[in-house]
Amino acid sequence: MAKGALRKKTGTGILGVLHRVTISPCPGSVVFARSGFVAKIATRFSKRTSGVNMRRWTGIEQQVFTPFSGKVDFPGLKSLIRSHVIVTFSLCSGIGFDSMANVAQLASDALTAGNGILRLSPTWVPRSFLQPGRRLKLHPDDYYALGMNRGGIDERWFASTTEAANENRNHDEGLSYCVHNGQRFLLRDVVAELKGEVIGDHIWKAFGKWPVYSKFFDNMGPIPHHMHQNAEQAAKVGQEGKPESYYFPPQMNQIGNNFPYTFMGLEPGTSKQDVIDCLDRWNKGENGLLDLSKAYRLKPGTGWLIPPCVLHAPGSFVTYEPQWGSDVFAMYQNLVEGRVVPRSLLTRDFPVEFHNNNEYLVDALDWDKNVDPNFKASNYLEPIVSEQGPGWIDKWIVYGKVDGRQLFTAKELTLQPGAKCTIRDGGAYGLITVQGYGRIGRMTLQSPSMIRFGAMTEDEVFVTAKAAASGIEFENTGTEPLVSLRYFGPDAQPAAPAIGSFRK
């Protein structure tokens, strides 16, 4: 029996109140029987009422399907389920996954073999409303590998335990997989099993998960002027806020595509009523929001830090984007490159009672930060040397705090051919190689020229907090510079510079 069949047959409609049901290969014990099988089902609840996103694994249910008919009924679960509760069924093993042992064991084995480093496979994410920029090194035939209805692949996510909030999504969309000995398992499950040992105690204790991720964002043109809600606003719809940051890797930006400029914030002097007027014009033609903003030319090798509630319309550079692990947004621009932006993309992450209240939607913006007369000085990033030695240099590419808190940081490490170094970091990290050939610890690092959808690469890893603290050895064994980008979670880098420090 194929695992695909199993996935398809289980889903919404089992219980009337479910918003979403996904099946993910979470290994556990299973007995496989010819006439059916016995599976252990773990159930994860996300409670999206009252703004709390409570996730907990509830009890294990045992079910026998003889034969497997596709209808799954969990009598014990029914009483636990209330409306506005999202339930994720993880099929603990079974069909298609019967060769997998327990994730904790697999992860431990992988970490032992990799000396604290996990090998990750590429995670591709499509966006139905965007046009791919075709610079992610994917094979030209593969940008629509998920089907035309799903849109082209615009993004590759790194060391992610955050799900992509796409409609018609695959159950594991956005989630990174670890690969060891021919077995594949979710980084999210590894974190759930090994906790602080993987992501560091301070992050595990504070968040109970890896709360950040990074991606390459790659579009042919610009996207709408939008903002991401802050934590308080996002909590009202059961989500988390999203500050984000950008770095434009030169290796990925040999061509800037259609619009290598990003509108950010609002022109000083803009009034709230000006923006309300734009929203009032939503269905009457272009709403003119960009007339109230200005664009900054994007420059390879630089970046920006964008706090929540600040408008931005990312231009068409390939962007490395360390950010908070959330997919909330509100789009305030109604027409981009001739394409209509549905108003639902403005309102979807606000409480439903405010969807027609344009004043409320404008009040949601952080006004002072949007009309900041020193917007560039407050948000622009240039690399700052963190450490260097013979033939190598490690630079801060994302740094600074958001409302007084360090939420994420990132560095770019470059080794010249033959160079070797040992780098210690204050926290776990996800790493992607953007150029060259060499090794990290015992593992090969190689930046591929072209990747087939679904194929494995040797350019991405996750390094545990413990391994990062004890020091990771990098060596360039190739003939061109070996360049990698790595991002860190909250409070991992107390020594990171403040915004604006590059001018000193």
Ligand SMILES: [Zn+2]
């Ligand atoms: Zn954004």
